[in-house]
Amino acid sequence: RINGDRLWAALMELAKIGATAKGGVKRLALTDLDKQGRDLVVGWGREAGMSITIDQIGNVFMRRDGANNALPPVMTGSHIDTQPTGGKFDGNYGVLAGLEVVRTLNDLNIQTEAPIEVAFWTNEEGSRFVPVMMGSGVFCGAFSLETAYAAKDTDGKTVGEELERIGYKGDQVPGQHPIGAYFETHIEQGPVLEDADKVIGVVPAVMGLSWYDCVVTGMEAHAGPTPMGLRRDALQVSTLIMQEVVAIANRYPPYGRGTVGMVQVFPNSRNVIPGEVKFSIDLRNVNDELLNTMHGELLAFLDQARSDTGLTIALERVSYYPPCPFHPDCVNAVRSATAKLGYSTMDVVSGAGHDAIYAARLAPSGMIFVPCKDGISHNEIEDAKPEHLEAGCNVLLHAMLERAGR
Amino acid sequence: RINGDRLWAALMELAKIGATAKGGVKRLALTDLDKQGRDLVVGWGREAGMSITIDQIGNVFMRRDGANNALPPVMTGSHIDTQPTGGKFDGNYGVLAGLEVVRTLNDLNIQTEAPIEVAFWTNEEGSRFVPVMMGSGVFCGAFSLETAYAAKDTDGKTVGEELERIGYKGDQVPGQHPIGAYFETHIEQGPVLEDADKVIGVVPAVMGLSWYDCVVTGMEAHAGPTPMGLRRDALQVSTLIMQEVVAIANRYPPYGRGTVGMVQVFPNSRNVIPGEVKFSIDLRNVNDELLNTMHGELLAFLDQARSDTGLTIALERVSYYPPCPFHPDCVNAVRSATAKLGYSTMDVVSGAGHDAIYAARLAPSGMIFVPCKDGISHNEIEDAKPEHLEAGCNVLLHAMLERAGR
Ligand SMILES: NC(=O)NCCC(=O)O
Numbered sequence: 001r002i003n004g005d006r007l008w009a010a011l012m013e014l015a016k017i018g019a020t021a022k023g024g025v026k027r028l029a030l031t032d033l034d035k036q037g038r039d040l041v042v043g044w045g046r047e048a049g050m051s052i053t054i055d056q057i058g059n060v061f062m063r064r065d066g067a068n069n070a071l072p073p074v075m076t077g078s079h080i081d082t083q084p085t086g087g088k089f090d091g092n093y094g095v096l097a098g099l100e101v102v103r104t105l106n107d108l109n110i111q112t113e114a115p116i117e118v119a120f121w122t123n124e125e126g127s128r129f130v131p132v133m134m135g136s137g138v139f140c141g142a143f144s145l146e147t148a149y150a151a152k153d154t155d156g157k158t159v160g161e162e163l164e165r166i167g168y169k170g171d172q173v174p175g176q177h178p179i180g181a182y183f184e185t186h187i188e189q190g191p192v193l194e195d196a197d198k199v200i201g202v203v204p205a206v207m208g209l210s211w212y213d214c215v216v217t218g219m220e221a222h223a224g225p226t227p228m229g230l231r232r233d234a235l236q237v238s239t240l241i242m243q244e245v246v247a248i249a250n251r252y253p254p255y256g257r258g259t260v261g262m263v264q265v266f267p268n269s270r271n272v273i274p275g276e277v278k279f280s281i282d283l284r285n286v287n288d289e290l291l292n293t294m295h296g297e298l299l300a301f302l303d304q305a306r307s308d309t310g311l312t313i314a315l316e317r318v319s320y321y322p323p324c325p326f327h328p329d330c331v332n333a334v335r336s337a338t339a340k341l342g343y344s345t346m347d348v349v350s351g352a353g354h355d356a357i358y359a360a361r362l363a364p365s366g367m368i369f370v371p372c373k374d375g376i377s378h379n380e381i382e383d384a385k386p387e388h389l390e391a392g393c394n395v396l397l398h399a400m401l402e403r404a405g406r
Numbered sequence: 407r408i409n410g411d412r413l414w415a416a417l418m419e420l421a422k423i424g425a426t427a428k429g430g431v432k433r434l435a436l437t438d439l440d441k442q443g444r445d446l447v448v449g450w451g452r453e454a455g456m457s458i459t460i461d462q463i464g465n466v467f468m469r470r471d472g473a474n475n476a477l478p479p480v481m482t483g484s485h486i487d488t489q490p491t492g493g494k495f496d497g498n499y500g501v502l503a504g505l506e507v508v509r510t511l512n513d514l515n516i517q518t519e520a521p522i523e524v525a526f527w528t529n530e531e532g533s534r535f536v537p538v539m540m541g542s543g544v545f546c547g548a549f550s551l552e553t554a555y556a557a558k559d560t561d562g563k564t565v566g567e568e569l570e571r572i573g574y575k576g577d578q579v580p581g582q583h584p585i586g587a588y589f590e591t592h593i594e595q596g597p598v599l600e601d602a603d604k605v606i607g608v609v610p611a612v613m614g615l616s617w618y619d620c621v622v623t624g625m626e627a628h629a630g631p632t633p634m635g636l637r638r639d640a641l642q643v644s645t646l647i648m649q650e651v652v653a654i655a656n657r658y659p660p661y662g663r664g665t666v667g668m669v670q671v672f673p674n675s676r677n678v679i680p681g682e683v684k685f686s687i688d689l690r691n692v693n694d695e696l697l698n699t700m701h702g703e704l705l706a707f708l709d710q711a712r713s714d715t716g717l718t719i720a721l722e723r724v725s726y727y728p729p730c731p732f733h734p735d736c737v738n739a740v741r742s743a744t745a746k747l748g749y750s751t752m753d754v755v756s757g758a759g760h761d762a763i764y765a766a767r768l769a770p771s772g773m774i775f776v777p778c779k780d781g782i783s784h785n786e787i788e789d790a791k792p793e794h795l796e797a798g799c800n801v802l803l804h805a806m807l808e809r810a811g812r
């Protein structure tokens with residue numbers, strides 16, 4: 001069994017970096033704070049006797065040798081970047097649970113057959129830079145290193161520059177790093193486990209996701225003298241699309257999701273009819289056919305809106321990954337570890353994307369969920385119980401041991 | 407008759423300060439660029455032999471003595487601050503037309519009985535700081551100097567600090583400056599004159615305006631795992647209100663106006679359901695009773711939205727002025743000057759607020775409109791014809807001479 005207090009202490013220590021007044025964390029990818037967080041975790045890894053490798057997209061791999069180092073490592077990990085108003089657990093838990101597994105193996109002097117690795121992947125959140133889950137995406141070849149390097153934040157800074165600046169542009173070519181199996185522990189980020197009063201969620205699959213940038217272009221004009229009938233108001237047309245995004249999701253329960261999370265209005269002045277509005281669209285479903293249907297309905301609605309309003313409406317897909325079912329071997333390893341430890345459990349489809357879906361393209365993978373308070377995540381009030389975090393980490397330990405051998 | 411070429415040259419010279427790539431001007435109130443524009447105009451005023459007074463809110467009065475300096479001056483003026491994506495003519499025309507009147511009087515060696523003054527008022531646009539029409543508003547006592555000084559831009563800088571910084575916090579107590587009559591020339595900022603092919607708009611009245619900040623508070627949560635039915639999406643509720651703003655205006659044609667121009671979404675991340683949305687509402691009508699009805703309908707809609715959605719919806723009125731009919735003497739002075747000069751003309755209700763409505767609380771006032779291209783203003787492509795600007799300035803000259811005596 002792992003040491004729950006030590007795990008909790010590590011989480012609280014890491015959460016100090018970028019701590020917000022409301023008890024959350026703001027540590028955006030590749031900022032100075034991200035660098036501080038990375039340095040702290042890497043230092044802990046070294047203290048635990050692990051060797052460190054960094055690849056060209058800034059993914060960090062911390063390795064504990066096995067008895068047979070020719071075997072590909074059994075890996076666990078997640079990310080330590082956060083949302084602008086993020087919490088202490090999203091991502092951070094997965095990384096520090098991995099560290100705690102290694103500390104526990106050290107305490108108990110257990111040597112595994114295969115090596116054990118703890119990874120943290122660059123820019124999982126996708127809030128500062130798209131595509132989302134960038135580090136693991138480049139690692140598995142979902143998109144190129146060049147695409148990732150060129151990604152810009154709203155200030156025009158690129159991933160390439162920022163990686164260099166914080167000193168985390170490593171040497172290793174992404175993907176040239178073998179993985180035997182991959183596990184990721186994570187808070188659920190939804191209400192299902194808490195509602196059902198279960199401790200461990202076994203994750204059969206992750207929903208697919210389609211992200212878009214939509215730009216509606218009308219005509220700026222003065223809010224006073226311009227008669228209502230002569231306006232080409234980009235915001236009013238945008239509100240119709242924003243509502244349709246939710247309507248599309250509502251037509252495909254229970255796993256349809258539709259969200260507009262980011263909006264920019266130009267010129268954004270009280271007495272100017274907006275001439276341009278740019279906003280994000282996030283569509284998800286666990287069934288790829290339904291996700292495609294949702295995509296088609298969005299396109300059809302925009303066609304109709306174009307002909308109804310005469311405004312220019314541009315749509316660009318900026319991220320897409322299909323739903324990802326996990327490997328039966330890893331799902332079963334999680335299931336049997338949970339049973340052995342006697343935790344209450346149920347299956348939970350993940351609505352959030354995770355680095356595990358990209359790892360799953362290269363090696364058998366699986367995930368372990370624990371409840372979070374009120375199902376809230378991507379919020380400074382995100383919270384989780386120490387005993388649940390401890391339980392998830394115990395399951396991780398046993399699932400990894402099963403795959404790594406001892 | 408005034409010198410149209412000289413007027414045009416002055417407009418083009420001033421438009422260089424803050425010129426944008428698309429041919430517009432960005433010279434927000436109390437920025438370094440505003441200071442440069444102020445310095446240029448004050449320099450021109452001095453060259454034309456005028457004396458300068460600056461009051462505590464940064465309004466600038468440039469005075470040409472009359473034969474009888476005990477008489478209150480006949481004043482004209484407008485503003486030189488612009489929208490973030492503003493044009494060359496809005497406001498600037500009114501100030502430089504006044505300067506051109508004085509230059510013409512100098513050329514022709516005409517001495518007026520009453521003094522002539524050319525004013526420019528601080529922060530008319532209201533895009534950087536609210537309340538809008540701040541300088542003239544403080545001048546006439548519509549709100550206090552303290553309120554104005556405390557107004558903050560989105561970076562938290564105050565009017566008081568910024569006035570001091572650019573060196574335009576004068577000594578004179580606002581309002582302690584007599585006015586005999588006030589005229590303001592302005593581009594129409596709407597399509598009426600151009601559609602009717604008329605050169606001069608006589609302005610009987612300005613629409614009243616009600617400005618609000620609306621804040622909708624929901625609950626930030628993750629866009630993936632949070633089921634549609636459990637969301638408290640502040641943006642979705644906001645879109646309903648944004649659409650209602652336009653619907654309210656459409657119920658009160660032809661002078662009802664409703665606009666949402668400014669929107670901020672928090673935390674503004676693609677995969678976070680918005681927890682808070684803040685946006686502006688602009689309602690206008692030329693009839694105060696109807697404007698109040700529109701206000702009431704907005705409140706009623708918000709009450710309904712609160713009980714339908716359970717979200718917190720806060721509404722604060724940040725600016726209000728009632729419709730302003732101009733003084734018959736000044737309206738008639740404009741009308742008869744136009745007739746004497748032989749320009750085609752019609753009456754045009756102003757949808758835009760102008761400093762003249764605050765001047766009208768202290769002295770008989772009137773306005774002169776000229777057409778602008780496609781009725782477009784508050785846009786970098788705002789444009790006007792030199793011959794129309796010249797015509798408006800000629801009308802101003804004759805209307806002022808009628809009131810000032812010679
Ligand atoms: N787990 C998580 O927050 N991932 C970010 C990508 C997503 O929006 O699902």
Ligand SMILES: NC(=O)NCCC(=O)O
Nearest residue numbers: 224271530531538758759
């Ligand atoms: N003329 C002008 O643009 N005034 C600004 C105040 C308003 O929005 O009407």
